[in-house]
Amino acid sequence: MSKVTKNPAWMVLRTDGVQITLSKPTEANGLQVDKLHLRAPTVRDVRTATAASGGDDEQRELALFASLAEVSTKDLESLTIKDYNRLQAGYFRLVQDDEL
Template identity: 75%
Template sequence: MSKKIPAWMSLQADCVTVTLSKPSEANGIQVDKITLRAPTVRDVRAAQAGGTTDDEQRELNLFSSLAEVGVKDLEGLTLKDYSRLQAGYFRLVQDDEL
């Protein structure tokens, strides 16, 4: 049985939108939501090809690409909101349950 989707998460087949606990800056504007599009294999390979062995940096690179915001914008999120993004990403890429 799958876990209930939290109220702060809106999940579609091709993206997930996360409502932030407090507004944050992204691309020079204040936002209260961040949307991650579904990743392609190319997105994952590009994040890994950045030459870093740092898993956290690769994840930041991937999320930055999927959200179309800068890495510095993601680094400015509260830990609670970044954890929401992580949860949304993993919910987005998990295999559909039978």
């Protein structure tokens, strides 16, 4: 019997990425948004974020998520912790290998 992973209502997993509905609107790229989309990461995305972080894991994650969402790290830093946790959950669900 296979286990089905149910995503929360605020997370929509797609073939090209994951869409996260925020708990409250925020500013991203100068616009008010209530959703952020993270595209599926590539090895290059991870390597670039790692190189830019100077060994700081938090900075690496911020740089990676900003790149995938096509927003600035400053935009991500203004998110509430609840919404940042949603981004993290979306990212980890996105890169998780599907169960057979």
